[in-house]
Structures are given as structure tokens and as C-alpha cells.
Amino acid sequence: MRRSTPSTLLVAVLLVAGCGAGPPDPTGTTAPPPSEPPATVAPAPASTAGPFSPTDVAWLQLTVAMAERLLPVLELVPARTTDPAWRRLAAQVEATERADLERARRLLADSGAPATNPHEGHDMPGMVTAEEVTVLRAATGSPFHRLLAGHLRAHLAQATRVAVAEQRAGSHPATTAMAGAVVRDGDAHLTRLDRLDRPTSTAPPTTAAAR
Template sequence: MRALSAVVVLCLVTAGCGGAPDTGPVGASSAVSTPPSGGLTPTDVAFVELAIPQNESALAAAELTLKRSGSNPELVALAERVDSGYRVELDRLNGVLTAAGLTRSDQHDGHDMPGMITALELAALDQAQGAAFDERMREAFRAHLRESLTVAQAELSSGTAKSVLELGSDIERTRTELLGRLGAP
């Protein structure tokens, strides 16, 4: 499933994958559905529900990096930035759901999706030492940041709720900045 892009995942979610069944009239297009509570469209909700586990998995990677006293100082600085910034984002993302009267669905729980740093990956990273740890963690962060950026851009091109678009814009900006800190490739 790693090869699946976030755009495809976002499209599947907004089309109803894992969501409530379409209760519209027979023959009605599911693309023209009533927005959920709080004026959020299915695209807005899908973005929030995907961004939350993406952030949580990156926070776990940041915590692992920060536990390593001998980690590369640049990697530690990145992990500190992720740790502080993503916690604020999580509060905002969860706040959007709360304000809309929605609860988190966890429909992505346990999925090996692009942008997620899985428990298995974290366990393997935890076993790595020195430069191998640093390089593998950089690559995990890089993959996460790229996919998170793609998901944010999908929201910016298709979302409608102002609060969610603002979050998407902030995530796009921070992911671009963090990718810059990691440098090429």
C-alpha cells in the first residue's frame, strides 16, 4: 500500500471508503452530498482524519530521536521542531473535529500508509545505531514530510472549510520548511 499516493487515499476516503453509507436518494450522485456538521465537506474531514495519524506517527519518531543523546544535532533540531509544532497542529486538527461536532474515526488505524511511520519501522529504527540511525530516521522523516505535504496540497486544491484550509496552508508551509532542513535527496 506504500505505493498509493495520499491523493488517491484522500479520494478514496472522500468517496466513502470507511465512512458512513450514502443515504441520499436513489440515483443521486454521492459527489453532491450534504456537508457534515460544522460546514466541513467530506474532503475537509478526510484531510483532518489523515493528518492526525500522520502527525502522531511523526511525533513518535521525534520522541525516539530526542531519546538518543548522540543523535546528529541537525536531526535533533528537526525532531524538536516536529515535537513542538505537531502537538499544536494536533490540537488544532482535533479542535476542528470538535467544533464540527464530529468524533475521530480512526479509519486509518493500523494501516501501512504513505506518510505514516509505523510501529514496525520505529522498532527497526530503535535498533539502529549511530550514523545508520541518523540516516534511516532522516529518510523516515523525509517520506513523512513529502506525503504530508501532498495531503495538505490536496486539501488546498479541493477543501472548502476556512479553518481546515488554514490548517492545510500551515502544514504545507511547515512541511516545505522541514524538508528544506533535511536537504536533498
């Protein structure tokens, strides 16, 4: 399993670096250490109309913010690599992200939530920073592949993690159904990425091999 098990209660407070301080956790639980950020999403407006819960709206807002960060990275791929396998993977992920972005925006409009992005300017888990995009723009070939793989893996793992939390804690049927699709697509993309980006073994040679 790639994803961490999320809390069964998705607290509507984002307690991750770069997103500012929020109100205390109403559950009274202790936040995980920085190396394993909690699967939580940002606060949603208390006045959200219709059958959407604050958790549903918060997850949709985070999904929009994450997709908007990843798409500029995927748009770099055709100019930074000629490898058909990497181009194909980037195109597949881009198609999924654009579809999810459109669907999330449509659901947010249905919910009556503000159209503004509450995560604007925040660097959160799974998001590519402006500095990292600058580094990507200067890379080509294998170095670009390594950087791209790291960013894709971080994004897909975090998107899957919070989508599982939405499935468990959300209440709006179309939104939780979308979360299920995000989990399935994320796992499929991670499997394709693993085939392209196999880790290189760093184990020392055995005594027999050394002789």
C-alpha cells in the first residue's frame, strides 16, 4: 500500500507547513510529526448551502489547488524530454488532472462556496513550489525525468491520501464518488510511474561478486 491510513474523522483544519495557523484541533488529538503530514484539508465556509458538508467543500478546494499547481509542470514535459514513455505518462496524468479540476470546480459551484482559492500562495504537501518549477525549466533528459518523477509521486500520493479521507468523512454523494475516482486514477498513475522510475539499487557487491 502506498498511502497512509487517514483519520476516520477529517478535521477541517490544515495543520501543515506553509498554510498558516488554524484553530485548535477540536478532537484534541496530537498532530503527526512533520515527516508524515496529516491527511487533512483546509477550512470550508460554515454557510455552505445544500447537501455538501464542510469536509466535502474543503476537499474540493484542496483538489482544485493541487491540480492548478501540477498542470504547469506537466505542460513543461514536451519541451524538456523526447522520451515517448515520459511524454505519454505526462499526457495521461494531465488529462486526469484537467478532468478532476473541471469536475471539482463544477461541484464547488453547486455547493455555493466562494470561487476564490483559499490555498493561494500556500506550499503544502504534494504541491510543486515556484522554485521547483524554475529548476524543472532548466533541466532536460534524465535529470528532468528524476525531478518530474519526484513531483508526480508526491502529488499523486498526497492526492490519494486526502481523497481516501474524503471518502470516509465526506457526505455529498457526487463528491465522495469523485474521491473514489481520484484514488483509483492515482493508484493507476503511480503504478505507471513506478515502471518508468525504478529505484537504482545501492547495495554493495557481495564478497563472491567482488572476487
